[in-house]
Amino acid sequence: MKEKRITCRSARNFCLVKILENLGHFPTRKTEKEAWFLSPFRSETQASFKISLALNRWYDHGLGKGGNSIDLLVILLNLSVKEVLGYLNDELSFSFHQPPQQFEKIEGTKIIETKPIIHPAMISYLKARKIPLNIGQQYLKEVTFNQRGKTLFALGLENHLGGWELRNKIQKTSSSPKSYTWLKRSKTKLILTEGMFDLLSLATMNPILVYESDIVVLNSIAFIPEIKGLLSDYNDILLFLDNDEAGNAATETLLQQYNIAIDCRDEYKSYKDLNEKLIGWN
Incomplete structure (x- = not known):
């Protein structure tokens, strides 16, 4: 029997909360009517991404945009509508439907x-x-x-x-437990980045700097409070956070709290992050 393919109409009804959880994003707050997430489109410390549970629609207050599940995946995964339908159908579609009772306790990654x-x-x-x-x-x-x-x-x-x-x-x-990555090499200088590709990009562009430093990859801006106990051990803290609203706020906070912190974003001021510069650089 020929396999039934997902249509745009059915894809729009896939559970947005399940889609985000499957991609590693979990609500910071949930009520009977709505769920709030840290935006999946950028790093931030306060949740600005809302899902209406009744309507199964999302709205990102920082981005000023919203929509259904197809709209979300087109932006988040940088796919066409056709590619989104293929992604949902071939990879993970069954887990995106509004879940029946027997699926509620499925474990994560x-x-x-x-x-x-x-x-x-x-x-x-x-x-x-x-x-x-x-x-x-x-x-x-x-x-x-x-x-x-x-x-x-x-x-x-x-x-x-x-x-x-x-x-x-x-x-x-x-996968759980989610936290920051600390590459400790007993150096007196610390590099702080947001994500793995920021680290890899910096290691590509400036390998000596990376070799001579300890490194913290936040994996989420939300982990900044958890790393503050580490920062006092260093003579220099080099900040390579994103050029966006959340990155600006986090950088400003760290600069105010640590006089040894240095904002290094002038090196990629025309780009969102280090990897975007590396891609544009080559």
């Missing part, structure tokens, strides 16, 4: 295996982000994981609690 990066798709993804394979191999692993009954793989950066940040061409997710 489970790591199956970690190994050096060897899969052509992962190497191609690094290449698309302008990251040399040897840099990727130094900091990341190729991670096979199970998510809602599907076996998937991605590039992974391990955090200090043993959880993983997972990225591939179409998906941004993570």
Whole structure:
């Protein structure tokens, strides 16, 4: 029997909360009528992304935009509508429907295996982000994981609690416990970045600086309060946060609290982040 394909009409009714949870984004607050998330489109410390549970529609107050599940995935995954339908149909569609009772207790992401990066798709993804394979191999692993009954793989950066940040061409997710990554090398200088590709981009553009520094990859701006106990151990704190509203606010807060902190974003002031500069640079 021919497999039934997902239509735009049915895709618009897929549960937005489940879509975001499947991609590694979880509500910071939830009521009977709405769920609030840290925006999946940028880093921020206060949730500005709302989902109406009654309407199953989203609105990002920082972006000033909203819509249905297709609109969300077109922006979030940078796909066409046709590609979104294929993504929902081939990969994860069954878990996006409004869930029946028996699916409510499905567990999240489970790591199956970690190994050096060897899969052509992962190497191609690094290449698309302008990251040399040897840099990727130094900091990341190729991670096979199970998510809602599907076996998937991605590039992974391990955090200090043993959880993983997972990225591939179409998906941004993570495994529990979610936290920051601390690469401690007993240096007196600390580099602070938001995400794994910021670290990889800096290691590509300025390998000596990265080699001579300890590194914290936040994995989310929300973890800034948790790293403050680490910062007093350093003589210099180099801030490489995003050029957006959340990055501006976090940078300003850290500059006010630590006179040893240095805002390094002039190096990529015309770009959103380090990886965007690296891609535009090459």
